[in-house]
Amino acid sequence: MASDPATGDGGKTAPGPSLDEIVLAVSRTGVVPVSRERARLETEENRWLVRRIVGQLVDPFQAWDRLTRHRTVGESIAAPDRLFHLRRGLHGATPRWVVRRMRQGSIRVALCASPGVPPAPCIRHPPSVDGAVRYCVVGAILARAEALALRAARSFDVIGGGTHALSLTVPGPRARCAVWTPVRSERAARTLRPALLLATKLLAELGDGRWWSDASGLWRPSGHYSEWSPPAAEVVGAAAWAEAVRRRLRVGPTDERPGSRLIVRRETVGAPYAELDDPFASLLCLRSLGIEPRGHSHEAVVLSLSPWAG
Numbered sequence: 001m002a003s004d005p006a007t008g009d010g011g012k013t014a015p016g017p018s019l020d021e022i023v024l025a026v027s028r029t030g031v032v033p034v035s036r037e038r039a040r041l042e043t044e045e046n047r048w049l050v051r052r053i054v055g056q057l058v059d060p061f062q063a064w065d066r067l068t069r070h071r072t073v074g075e076s077i078a079a080p081d082r083l084f085h086l087r088r089g090l091h092g093a094t095p096r097w098v099v100r101r102m103r104q105g106s107i108r109v110a111l112c113a114s115p116g117v118p119p120a121p122c123i124r125h126p127p128s129v130d131g132a133v134r135y136c137v138v139g140a141i142l143a144r145a146e147a148l149a150l151r152a153a154r155s156f157d158v159i160g161g162g163t164h165a166l167s168l169t170v171p172g173p174r175a176r177c178a179v180w181t182p183v184r185s186e187r188a189a190r191t192l193r194p195a196l197l198l199a200t201k202l203l204a205e206l207g208d209g210r211w212w213s214d215a216s217g218l219w220r221p222s223g224h225y226s227e228w229s230p231p232a233a234e235v236v237g238a239a240a241w242a243e244a245v246r247r248r249l250r251v252g253p254t255d256e257r258p259g260s261r262l263i264v265r266r267e268t269v270g271a272p273y274a275e276l277d278d279p280f281a282s283l284l285c286l287r288s289l290g291i292e293p294r295g296h297s298h299e300a301v302v303l304s305l306s307p308w309a310g
Contacts, residue, residue, distance in 0.1 A: 017288055019238055026235045027219060032287040041138050042290075042308045049073075050136045054129060059098050063132040064125035076139035082146070083109065083122040084131070085181035085302070092128030102127060110299040111179060113161070119299075122179055131182065134305060138290075145291045146178035148282040149301040152293065155279035159251070160264040162193040179300045183292075192230065192295060195283060197262035199237030200225050205252050206243055218243060231287055238280035244273040251276070 017025070017033045025033045053070050057063045068074045086106050091099050108119035126132040135142065153176060200211035203220065207213040211225065218239050221232045228236070253269045255261040268276075286293050286303070294302035 019235075019242065019284075022284055022288070023219060023235050023239060026229075026231050027221075030229055030231065032231045032235075032284060034290050035288045037141060038138065038288075038290040038308075041140060046137050047133065050133045054133060057129060058093070058095055060094055060127055060129050060132050061098075061102075061125050063129045067132060067136045073136055073139060077136055077142065079143060079146075080124075081177050082142070083107075083124060083177055083179045083300070084126050085111065085179050086121040086123050086127050087182055092130045094128045099127075109177065109179060110297045111181070111302050112295065113297040120179075126180075127182070135180065138305065141289050141291070145286055145289055145303060146301070148286050149178060149293055149296070149303055150176060151277065152279040152282035152286075153296040153301050155277040155282070156194045156198075156296070158265070158276060159198065159268055159279070160194070160254070160262050162197045162262060176296070176298070177300050179302050181294060181302055181304050183294075183304045192233075192283070192293060194262065195230075195237055195279065196225060196228070196233045198279070199233050199240060201252070201255070201262045201264075202237060202240035202244055204255070205249060206240055206247070230292070231284075234280050234283045234287070238278070238284055241273060241278045241280055245278075249273055 017035065022032055025031065050067065050073060053067060053073065054063045057066065064077075068078050086102055094102075102123050103121060106121035106123050109122045110117075110119045126135055203211040203213075203218065206218065218236065220236050221228050225233070249272070251264060251268050251271050251273060254264045283293055287306075290306045290308065292304045292306050294304055296302065
């Protein structure tokens, strides 16, 4: 099932930048243009309103509770299944005694599909008052962002992943949840591995079997694909997926040559791309909202708010 890369949902929501506009922007600046929807929310007036509601509180639980109960902003952020990653050292000005209490009451969720990575502590409110204000300001897009991330994860469930241990990404007995995580501003974002490997697989299938060949006729960044930025890899994937649908291509089997490659599910081999859901559309729509997809596992999809520079 194809969808509009600008919305990720078949055009049911307000349109954002088109795929051509996104490709042009990423090729020139390296970033996906942010939609007017995010810009409309990120105003000084909205931040002042939310900060006024929070007042002088220093406990993020109390701040989030007050915001969710408020008649003006509460409805947009109320979500019983939403979780927040309690990352060490990223609590802002939260007092230590509050951090200890949050850790004691946290639940463990597998945020990474890699074997041996332990589950991470998660709580039901942002781990800092500043975080509560940030999430509340953009509360109107949180649920939509979570739906897009879950949709992209389901798309990769059907197609495959970057590891033979595919059982680590397939949903378990309980439904996936959305987890929001703070990120260190100085740490560069990593491209989602399934997205990167699917993009190079599509380039190879559209060309002469080599992702670096110009036979596909599509734009791609210079250098090895491991050096591509996350937006660039997703733009390449979205354009290649659209071209595969246009050419009525079918999903090929896993490339058995040495090196990194997408492990395609056997039941998906031979399926027309036109009958599958395009994960790149959802990922690009997330970025146009100023939200970065961080990954997914069998238990969660992980998201973070990109810094606002508007």
